[in-house]
Amino acid sequence: MRQRSRIAAALVAAAFLSPPCQMSAAAQDMAAGKRKALACQTCHGLDGVAKLPDAPNLAGQPEPYLVRELNAYRSGARRNEVMSVAAKSLSDADIRDLAAYYSAIRIEVKSVP
Amino acid sequence: MTAKWKGIALAVALAFAAGAHAQAPQQNIEKLKQMKVSGTDLNIPVVPQTGKNADAIRENLKKVKLPPGFKIELYAIVPDARHMAVAPSTNMLFVGTRKTTVWAVTDRNGDMVADEVKPFAPSLKFQVPNGVCWTKDGFLIVVEHNRVLNFPAAEFFYEGPDVAVIEVVPQGKLIPEEEESYNHGARTCRVGPDGMLYITLGQPYNVQPAGKVALFEKLGIGGMIRMNPFDGSKREVYAVGIRNSVGMDINPKDKTVWFTDNQTDGMGDDTPPGELNRITKVGEHFGYPFIHGRNVKVAGTAAAPDLKDMKPPANWTPPQIEFPAHQAQLGMTFYNGKMFPAKYQGGIFVAAHGSWNRTTPTGALINFVSLKADGTADKSEVFAEGWLDSDTGTYRGRPVDVAVMKDGSLLVSDDFAGAIYRISYQP
Numbered sequence: 001m002r003q004r005s006r007i008a009a010a011l012v013a014a015a016f017l018s019p020p021c022q023m024s025a026a027a028q029d030m031a032a033g034k035r036k037a038l039a040c041q042t043c044h045g046l047d048g049v050a051k052l053p054d055a056p057n058l059a060g061q062p063e064p065y066l067v068r069e070l071n072a073y074r075s076g077a078r079r080n081e082v083m084s085v086a087a088k089s090l091s092d093a094d095i096r097d098l099a100a101y102y103s104a105i106r107i108e109v110k111s112v113p
Numbered sequence: 114m115t116a117k118w119k120g121i122a123l124a125v126a127l128a129f130a131a132g133a134h135a136q137a138p139q140q141n142i143e144k145l146k147q148m149k150v151s152g153t154d155l156n157i158p159v160v161p162q163t164g165k166n167a168d169a170i171r172e173n174l175k176k177v178k179l180p181p182g183f184k185i186e187l188y189a190i191v192p193d194a195r196h197m198a199v200a201p202s203t204n205m206l207f208v209g210t211r212k213t214t215v216w217a218v219t220d221r222n223g224d225m226v227a228d229e230v231k232p233f234a235p236s237l238k239f240q241v242p243n244g245v246c247w248t249k250d251g252f253l254i255v256v257e258h259n260r261v262l263n264f265p266a267a268e269f270f271y272e273g274p275d276v277a278v279i280e281v282v283p284q285g286k287l288i289p290e291e292e293e294s295y296n297h298g299a300r301t302c303r304v305g306p307d308g309m310l311y312i313t314l315g316q317p318y319n320v321q322p323a324g325k326v327a328l329f330e331k332l333g334i335g336g337m338i339r340m341n342p343f344d345g346s347k348r349e350v351y352a353v354g355i356r357n358s359v360g361m362d363i364n365p366k367d368k369t370v371w372f373t374d375n376q377t378d379g380m381g382d383d384t385p386p387g388e389l390n391r392i393t394k395v396g397e398h399f400g401y402p403f404i405h406g407r408n409v410k411v412a413g414t415a416a417a418p419d420l421k422d423m424k425p426p427a428n429w430t431p432p433q434i435e436f437p438a439h440q441a442q443l444g445m446t447f448y449n450g451k452m453f454p455a456k457y458q459g460g461i462f463v464a465a466h467g468s469w470n471r472t473t474p475t476g477a478l479i480n481f482v483s484l485k486a487d488g489t490a491d492k493s494e495v496f497a498e499g500w501l502d503s504d505t506g507t508y509r510g511r512p513v514d515v516a517v518m519k520d521g522s523l524l525v526s527d528d529f530a531g532a533i534y535r536i537s538y539q540p
Contacts, residue, residue: 038506039469041474042469043469051529054211081294081318082319085319085379
């Protein structure tokens with residue numbers, strides 16, 4: 001319920017706040033997520049492709065998975081020396097925006113022959 | 114006897130000594146320890162040095178600011194380039210990574226740009242071979258996450274996939290296997306004038322829990338250890354009370370060992386400071402995990418509530434220099450070259466990798482630290498910067514290590530761009 005009402009609120013806000021470009025709520029989340037991803041870039045890359053050997057790629061990850069795991073790091077249900085620190089200060093909006101951004105990056109898969 | 118022949122002679126001697134007790138060799142390392150061939154393809158693939166990527170990196174370097182008279186150029190494309198060891202006799206260097214490769218980087222025509230970059234010892238499988246350094250006789254030391262190898266005359270043997278190797282510390286014996294972690298697992302090393310091998314060991318936590326403090330101090334995790342660089346004997350803890358040092362060097366003048374230390378996360382955007390430290394006696398304690406910098410309390414804060422009321426020993430040693438928060442100082446080198454102006458000679462260059470989750474990214478630069486006549490640090494200034502786009506907060510590169518070449522120019526490695534740069538000076 002809370003999730004749904006927040007999305008509804010965001011949609012309404014988006015409709016009123018950005019009439020000139022008619023940016024959708026999802027697009028707004030993505031744009032905000034891209035800004036917030038500056039704090040993720042050194043490990044996961046702004047392009048969502050890991051820059052460190054111990055970090056996973058995030059590009060194209062399913063949005064619900066990213067939301068669930070960031071919430072788990074924040075609550076302490078999932079632990080990792082780096083991510084537990086990084087997720088601690090994230091708001092619900094931060095998590096939504098970051099998940100929207102990284103899940104929206106298109107990736108191309110080339111199979112091993 | 115040249116370093117080369119000394120190296121080869123010792124390698125052969127060791128190979129025969131090992132042969133007497135050899136088990137049926139199962140792995141390549143067992144074959145190489147006996148100087149036998151492993152069967153690895155003799156054609157080692159090389160990393161392309163020209164094209165779009167090299168052009169883009171050259172373009173980015175135009176944004177790097179340096180003092181007057183200095184210039185920076187692309188020296189080599191080296192994927193995941195971390196710490197560097199410039200060869201003592203030939204025109205090449207070895208470069209560690211946090212992945213599975215050590216790179217051999219060669220300037221074949223002496224034009225001060227590398228011509229060939231290829232994996233070193235591809236017969237072997239490395240795990241986080243970040244630390245590379247030389248013994249006095251030109252043996253290459255490679256310190257992995259949990260193993261130490263020594264390669265006699267590596268700068269002459271690296272052209273083929275099989276190289277002579279000595280196992281200094283076998284797999285799983287540098288730290289207890291249960292303390293292995295992906296976090297803070299990159300080692301750095303130097304061989305001192307005493308002939309001993311010094312290795313930095315990061316502790317795997319942001320702040321270690323109370324239950325690990327005594328164990329880590331005993332083992333030198335979150336510290337520095339030293340040992341014989343050929344057989345791992347005489348191992349002892351050289352310094353403790355360090356969070357995660359990923360850079361060290363030894364002052365050739367007074368033989369003191371210096372190291373950088375990385376900032377605790379999660380305490381705020383502007384605290385704690387980074388550190389440059391100087392060791393003057395064995396067993397010295399540098400304050401962590403209780404205090405970071407000169408006086409930022411870590412124990413008992415939200416980052417380490419379980420360390421409440423815990424303190425370092427009364428004689429703990431504060432840092433020589435405090436660097437800006439979260440810039441992540443890594444590799445460092447004393448400048449013992451002659452190319453740069455007198456002001457830089459005898460001082461220290463320090464690479465700052467740049468922050469990872471700070472609200473506004475900061476760092477990705479090279480500092481210069483001058484010394485006082487008594488051998489202690491004087492002050493720090495920014496020497497090179499411009500890898501961080503201040504408008505967008507995005508990185509174009511992240512400096513990891515600095516190394517002085519034989520002509521006195523300074524190499525800078527970058528594991529984000531996957532490159533090595535060369536800074537030279539002309540008045």
